[in-house]
Amino acid sequence: MKKVCILILFLSFNVVFSQNTNCFDIARKGSLAEMKSLFEKDKSIVNAVDENGSSMLILACYRGNHEVAKFLMNQNADLNYNSKNGTALMACVVKGQYQLVDELISKKANLDLTDANGTTALMLAVQFKNVEMVKILVAAGANKALKCKQNKTAFEYAVFSNNEEIINLLK
Template identity: 35%
Template sequence: MKIFDAIKTEDVETLQAMIAVNPNCLNVTDARGFTPLIMATYMGAMGITKVLLAQNIDINAKDGSGNTALMGVCFKGTREYADILILAGANLDDTNMNGTTALAFSATYNKMDMVKYLLDKGANKLIKDKEGNTALDHAKSKGYDTIIAMLDG
């Protein structure tokens, strides 16, 4: 069994055994460039995520598009995962290949609770992507009035 199979099936015991035999298995990526942590958070596998965070992993590692695990959970609006990632040291203001931040993803996909949460945690709302747009600009382009009000203050 490969590490990504253990993650997809949420097989914590197998994952722990794999790590014990070969700790370097935590450094592999799949075809999309997903790390084990990115895959676990994307799949919503909390038990696996906690096991991975207990290891010496790069919490800010990026996939093939430059996205981090935090960006993925913000895109999905999964606050519980964002909380444990931030507590473990995830960079709030990291950008992907397009210059998009976790806050911009949250604003673009109308994740109001996540926008508020990230702002409360200190996310920088002034970061511009490669097109010159901030999270506020993305919210305005979609007409998300509540998020616009949060970001325009």
């Protein structure tokens, strides 16, 4: 009897582990149909977090899996979930995912959350010298006065980068 219980426990663990692995793989590079199929089986996975602390939405945004990211947003994924590496918005900014940034802004994602270093999405856009992303975030109301843990604002990062266009956007 003890062996049967251990076997059942082992098989249950493998099923749960493989399901979570699949959902994160699908978030990264899977299709919308795969995500919908997985979601039909278990809606509670919408805010699942992987072993690195990233949500499926962050992974989909970082990898540019637009359809899956939009699906997760429409299924009430936590837009403001903040991993040690930041939020879905930050992932989009780093990877230049303009459509997903627009989608997150339209769904009222918090523009001013910070990662573990106190860096905001606007600061990341400045650091990556992405003028268009800076324009989008400033127009959406990102707080230009916030300071990171190094006590720098987005403007100070812009001055350091010597990018006149970004400096002028942040004045």
